Amino acid sequence: MRIRVKYQKGVPLRFTSALDIQQIWERTLRRSGVSIVYSQGFHPQPKIQLGLPLPLGFISDEEFVDIWLQGEEDINPLPKRIALNLPDGLTITSVVEIDPIQKPLVTQITTSEYLVRFWDEKIDIADLNKNISHLLEQKEVLRKKRNNKEYDLRPLIFDLASIPEDQSHQGYLLSMKLSSAQNRMGRADDVMSALGFSINQYLVKRLLSY
Amino acid sequence: MIRKCMILNIQEEISRLIDRDLITVQKPVRYIGGEFNQITEEWSETPFRVALAFPDIYDIGFPNLGIAALYNIINARQDALAERVFAPWFDMEELLRSKKVPLFSLENKIPIGEFDLVGFTLPYETLYTNVLNMLDLSGIPLFSSDRGEDHPIIIAGGHTTYNPEPMHAFIDAFVIGEGELIIQEIIDALVSVKDCSRIEKLEKMALISGMYVPASGIHSLDNFLSNNISITKRFIRKIDTPIQNYLVPNISVVHDRISIEIMRGCSRGCRFCQAGMIMRPVRELQHDQVIDAIKSAVTNTGVSQISLLSLSTSDHSQISEILSDVDQLSEEMQLDFSLPSLRIESFGQDLMDHMQSKRKGNFTIAPEAGSETRRAAINKPIPEQDIIDTVAQICGMGWTNIKLYFMIGFPEETEEDISSIVDLCKEIRNVGNKSTHGRFKLHVSINTLIPKPHTPFQWAPLETKVEIERKYTILREGLRPLKIKVDYPDYDLIRLEALLSRADRQISDVIHTAWQNGAKFDAWHEGFSATIWDAAIENHNLDLNHYLYNEKDLNQSLPWDFIDTGIDKSYLQTEFLNSKSKKLTPGCLQRCAACGVNRNLQIDCSKARLGEG
Secondary structure, three states: OEEEEEEEEEEOOOOOOOOHHHHHHHHHHHOOOOEEEEEEOOOOOOEEEEEEOOOOOOEEEEEEEEEEEEOOOOOOOOHHHHHHHOOOEEEEEEEEEEOOOOOHHHHHHOOOEEEEEOOOOOOOHHHHHHHHHHHOOOOOOEEEOOOOOOOOOOOEEEEEEEEEOOOOOOOOEEEEEEEEEEEEEHHHHHHHHHHOOOHHEEEEEEEEEE | HHHHHHHHHHHHHHHHHHHHHHOOOOOHHHHHHEEEEEOOOOOOOOOOOEEEEEEOOHHOOOOOHHHHHHHHHHOOOOOEEEEEEEOOHHHOOOOOHHHHOOOEOOOOEEEHHOOOOOEEEEEOHHHHHHHHHHHHHHOOOHHHHHHOOOOOEEEOOOOHHHOHHHHOOOOOOOEOOOOOHHHHHHHHHHHHHOOOOHHHHHHHOOOOOOOOHHHHHHHHHHHHHHHHEEEEEEEOOOOOOOOOOOOOOOOOOOOOOOEOEEEEOOOOOOOOOHHHOOOOOEEEEOOHHHHHHHHHHHHHHHHEEEEEOOOOOOHHHHHHHHHHHHHHHHHHOOEEOOOOOOHHHHHHHHHHHHOOOOOOOOEEEEEEEOHHHHHOHHHHHHHHHHHHHHHHHHOOOOOOEEEEEEEOOOOOOHHHHHHHHHHHHHHHHHHHHOOOOOOEEEEEEEEEOOOOOOOOHHHHOOHHHHHHHHHHHHHHHHHHOOEEEEEOOHHHHHHHHHHHHHHHOOOHHHHHHHHHHOOOOOOOOOOOOOHHHHHHHOOOOOOOOHHHHHHOOOOOOOOOOOOEEEHHHHHHHHHHHHOOOOOOOOOOOOOOOOOOOOOOOOOOOOHOOOOOO
């Protein structure tokens, strides 16, 4: 049986990488007494499939992981059972059963929405908006990938705007809609660096993907 | 009130640093804790606070069993809490210093200087400069004599403190021996004098058996030496069911498995082995306790990689029962077991059967010396044929990777001894190649004997660089045609470890000077600098011949003589002489060698072994 867990990743785990999150799920399920399917051989691997990778340092309101279970489990009590065994920083939103032969989630997703909060409240909004317009007017925005290969970020940005934090606050947030298609991943921190911000000035939250 | 405000201010700066800047360092998770099973007590409501400090990075210190045990023991108390702190890596140190933020604990993120007690775990000597660095990053004066009423008490324990003198200037009080019981006594004592002066606290600690308190001259070494006073190590008569509440890391660490200590101490009596001497008597965890411990650890952590830890796993009296259950558990619960420290001398058919079902990773054999004569001299008498037969058998089962451990630099070692290492490697390579149809991979590690305190070799000299390099050359030339991987450690680092482990109190100043000039992370290539240490040694006119290169007189007094491990000095002397005459001493299980532990520690070794101590 294959289940799809929807969860949030919070600040306590923002520095834990996708690979480590996979192991956290394996261990969480073992603690919960839920048996996962393992691959055959001398070095069995648990059958766990993470959704879109979330860059180090980001938090998220909506992440997915697919897990193949041995035998049939009653789905209703599962979220509660698993929640008791989660480390700080992961929160379960829902668990559903899905078709075991359905394609991986990552292949079905094209777009993600992000919200960026600045650590420093005193952001010059006029400056910021000018930078945003300038960036959006560009035909091409070259950034470097981790492997130092250049790529054009511009077509991966679907939407980018500043929004007031709320009525009572003076502050502003940034909202982004970026490509999440495989091999066409728009990175929110690349957008931020293109706007002239360094990595220690903001916190990115992924809101949802579709 | 002002102090409280200041602390709040610092706390704000710490969380600011974590929020904003931590993303700029490698593996930020090292500094924020939050692992499953972490215990975070209410800071303001807990009267006595202990920082458990490990002076290497998180990745190395996290799996340390001593810290895990103390963490559980202290946090189980109503009146005390324990939080962890590790040495920050270079990038994090730079960040802390540039932002003027003090070193803080993983749990409540509290500056280390705010704790009542800071306990350093010191398993190896090359951590010493990191202790100084961590104190400095915490704003705590490095020298014990410079600390005032507002500073924490600094204690240290672990294998290196069996020679406490090299660190005497920096550590207020040393724990000699095993920590499980004495930590309770230390906290009881300090809680009872919480509002008293620093000196009263130190005096109170000096009354606890197993504590050495050099601070303020409370324990005077001169007095100890002239009146023949010694500090006897503490030990527990029976090893407990291990920690239930293992922490589960949020990132992969060096040894990412649950370690269950199934036996403490070793009955073999290898003459170079410090752990084998200082951890006597042997105490086993009983078969059913081992299995219960595995099951509960897996349930509480979800970790499926288990390591059964001891100095010599195959010597456990119930090893075949344990293994048969372990094999069953592996299958039922999909667990992956590892058994380090197997000894081919006690490798029975049970063990072979168990190995059959294992994933074929690396198989390690430690002949230590190449020739049977030299193995007799170090009291590790493994017949050459046994080594070769084991390789053939193991390779026959499907293993292709064998790792061999050798040591050189033994007293009276000859060129033949060195070439016999080459010969043995050749023989093993041939046998391995034949049994694996050419897929055989041999990895050889060459270490140098560091004649450690409290071992029969404590009187032996460290071999000189010229000699060791000459032997490296013989090995290189001999082993080159074999096309195998060979590790030759850096002699300068070995010399440093030897010096730090064998010196007296004069070396404190050398450690300080080296740290001032940038020495830290001496166990790391990224940190160790021979130039810095050479300069510090020269600066203080240290006579290396005295500390390292002269054979010591059997009757001369040694800096660590006042530490009593339970073993008679006369036994060590006899063993040193036996080594020269290549006379074997049977292990404790065969015949009591009268090392004195039973008499001095008032324990029946054979009962203690079976958990009836």
